[in-house]
Amino acid sequence: MAHFRKKKGKWYVEIKKKxxxxxxxxFISKDTANKFAKDIESQMEKGLYQGLDNKITLRELLIKYRDEVVVNHKACRRTTSKINQIIKNKISSIGVWMLKSSHLYQYKKELSETKAPQTVKIYLTLIKAVWNTAIKVWSIHMPVQCPCDLVVIDKFNNTRDITLSDVEYNRLLDCAKQSSLHMLHDLINFAYLTSARYSEIVNLKRKDADFKKQLITFRDTKNKSDRTIAISSxxxxxxxxxxFGDTFFRVPHDKxxxxxxxxxxxxxxxxxxxxDIRSAAIRNMLLSGMSLAEVQVQSGHRSIDVLTKRYARIKALDLVEKIEKSAK
Incomplete structure (x- = not known):
């Protein structure tokens, strides 16, 4: 309902609707104020009212989310990169009240030309996260339903079945030795011998390495906990x-x-x-005779099911020698 009052020669209108x-x-005149009130109330009744935030674009929300929210994320660099890519796309210039599912479908189609289905899903999920934050955290008046909710995500099989043979591994090391990044060879070898994630390797601190006990501790891992593993000579x-330095492997990520x-x-x-080197390392540990429980300690997987289905990748060919021995 609209309420009118006159103050200092002007008519003030206030509209409140649940x-x-x-x-x-x-307004200068009451007639103009009355017409404005009727127009706004009509738009509200029809669900067409766009509010005072009708000029906000997706780009503005993305920038705000990047600068205020993502900076506190562990995967800040990766998420920031994705947001910057969305910002560069023409879809970011569309106002939040004008953004439709058809725009998202077109954007999805463009992404699908160069990116894997899982990556496409990540981009759309990111837009949805920005949208929900704008409504729930920043209290921005905008459509409650994100257009991403209306976009059908294609079904896909995200399982990777890539293994690394000894020949391929040695070839990879030989090529790494020729790299201008001199530590690349050691980074690859370290990952292969420990099954550590890249982030764990580059963030490993000198104070967390005990050479006498042959133990190292990765802090604040992907599972949000510390993990201590045994290491070889x-x-x-x-x-x-x-x-030198607080960490062992100091290298710019882009390089x-x-x-x-x-x-x-x-x-x-x-x-x-x-x-994938992590998977190869886990596979080697299992083939060497280590139990699943022992490998789980090294890899840090919370679930043995994930460890066996996604990372073990043991082939029937790998078991020929053991089967031959068991038959004797």
């Missing part, structure tokens, strides 16, 4: 090659990505990810 923010504005040799991509391409392993 489910909508309070609207107030001043080969791993100790690698770490001793980097005696690592560039040199890693060149290395794997040169080794003929273009689709092989650095994280």
């Amino acid at each position: 489910g909508h923010p309070r609207v107030s504005k001043a 080969k791993v100790i040799e690698i770490l001793k090659r980097y005696p 690592f990505v560039y040199q890693w991509n060149r290395c794997r391409a040169k080794a003929g392993l273009k689709d092989f990810r650095f994280h």
Whole structure:
């Protein structure tokens, strides 16, 4: 309902309606104020009222989310990169009240041309997270339902079945030795011998390495907990090659990505990810005779089910020798 009052020669109108923010504005004449009130109330009744935030674009929300929320995330760098890519796309210039599911479908189609289905889903989920934060945390008046909710995500199988043979591993190491990033060879070897994640490797602090006990501790891992693992003498040799600084492997992430991509391409392993080395390491541990419980301590997996289904990747061919021995 609209309420009118006159003050200092102007007519002030205030409109209050459940489910909508309070609207107030001043006019010279009462007739103009009355017409404005009727128009706003009509829009509210029809669900067409866009509120005072109708000019806010998706780009503005993305920037605010990046600068105020993402900076506190563990995966800040990765998420920031994705947000910046969305900002560069024309979809970010659309106002939040004008953004429709058709725009998101078109954006999804563009992403699908160069990115995997799982990655496409991540981008759309990110937009939805920004949208929900704008409504629930920042109290911005905008459509409650995010257009992303109306976009059907294609079903996909995200299972990777890539293993690394001894020949391929040695070829990868040979190519790493030729890299201008001199520690690339040791980074790969360290990952292969420990099953550690990249983030765990580069964040490993010198104070968390005990060479006498042959133990190292990764702090604040992906599972939000610390993990201590046993290391071999080969791993100790690698770490001793980097005696300076709080951490052992100090390398700019962009430089690592560039040199890693060149290395794997040169080794003929273009689709092989650095994280796949973790899978190869786990597979080797299991084949060496370590129990699932022992491997779980090293890898840090909370679930043995995840460990066996996603990381073990033991092939029937790997078991031929053991089967032959059991038959004797």
